[in-house]
Amino acid sequence: MADMRTPLNKVRGLGSAREGVDHFWRQRVTALANIPLTLFLAVTIALLAGKDHAAVAAYLGSPLAAIAFAALILSATIHMRLGMQTIIEDYVHGEAAKIISLIANTFFAIFVGLASLLAIVKLSLGG
Amino acid sequence: MAHSKSPAARPLSPHLQIYQPMLTMMLSIMHRLTGAALYFGSLLLAWWLIAAASGPEYFALVNGYAGTLIGKLVLFGYTWALIHHMFGGFRHFLWDTGRGFDLSMVELMARASLIGSLGLTVAIWAIALTAGAL
Numbered sequence: 001m002a003d004m005r006t007p008l009n010k011v012r013g014l015g016s017a018r019e020g021v022d023h024f025w026r027q028r029v030t031a032l033a034n035i036p037l038t039l040f041l042a043v044t045i046a047l048l049a050g051k052d053h054a055a056v057a058a059y060l061g062s063p064l065a066a067i068a069f070a071a072l073i074l075s076a077t078i079h080m081r082l083g084m085q086t087i088i089e090d091y092v093h094g095e096a097a098k099i100i101s102l103i104a105n106t107f108f109a110i111f112v113g114l115a116s117l118l119a120i121v122k123l124s125l126g127g
Numbered sequence: 128m129a130h131s132k133s134p135a136a137r138p139l140s141p142h143l144q145i146y147q148p149m150l151t152m153m154l155s156i157m158h159r160l161t162g163a164a165l166y167f168g169s170l171l172l173a174w175w176l177i178a179a180a181s182g183p184e185y186f187a188l189v190n191g192y193a194g195t196l197i198g199k200l201v202l203f204g205y206t207w208a209l210i211h212h213m214f215g216g217f218r219h220f221l222w223d224t225g226r227g228f229d230l231s232m233v234e235l236m237a238r239a240s241l242i243g244s245l246g247l248t249v250a251i252w253a254i255a256l257t258a259g260a261l
Contacts, residue, residue: 028220028223031216031219031220032220034213034216035213035216038209038210038212038213039210039213041172041209042206042209042210042248042251043251043255045202045205045206046202046206046251046252046254046255046256047255047258049193049199049202049255050190050193050194052183052187052190053179053182053183053186053187053190054183056179056186057179057180057186060176060179069176076169077169080162080165080166080169083162083163083166084162084163084166087159087162087163112169112170112173115173115176115177116169116172116173116176116177118177118180119173119176119177119179119180120176120180122180123176123179123180
């Protein structure tokens with residue numbers, strides 16, 4: 001049977017999804033934001049390690065720390081979702097497994113982000 | 128035009144095990160590994176924040192885990208992964224501008240990011256310890 005489809009018709013829809021530039025820029029902009037926020041987090045973890053609940057709750061509930069944490073959570077979850085997307089696309093080749101992994105990646109990032117933000121909001125409003 | 132059902136058996140490029148390990152390659156792998164570790168480490172951070180928001184009792188339990196030897200190692204490793212991934216990011220920012228691709232510069236940056244990340248992590252913990260943490 002002769003194949004009536006043109007070569008162009010056969011490859012349409014199989015190529016670039018045209019979101020590469022957006023991925024690249026989001027990754028870079030969140031990476032830039034993550035520089036001060038990462039340093040803040042590392043210093044915070046080291047300073048609060050072993051401290052009791054009153055000290056930690058007071059620190060995390062202060063407006064400046066809460067803003068920094070909220071910014072970190074937003075920026076880091078976007079950044080890590082994009083990074084894990086790249087890892088999945090590099091190593092998971094089966095179509096079903098890839099799509100499931102990519103969706104799970106999105107759900108994971110949103111879950112971690114919402115859970116962390118809720119905790120920060122609760123601490124800010126007085127525990 | 129050929130319409131073969133299965134693609135021709137083409138030679139594959141050799142994979143990791145065939146290459147002599149090199150510093151730049153190790154740092155590339157470590158950048159991805161620290162990124163993946165931080166991805167799952169975000170669960171620990173969320174857990175810690177939720178514990179702090181849940182009240183003194185539950186926080187004391189989580190704090191107890193963090194205070195064990197393994198807990199302390201995880202905390203140190205987590206901060207190092209954060210900082211090492213950041214140094215890896217610095218190299219990518221330079222490469223994004225089209226600079227820093229000559230071998231001597233690549234080697235120098237690889238060494239600098241290793242030494243820098245370890246040094247900065249140790250410095251942060253040293254300052255925190257003298258300030259009375261742990």
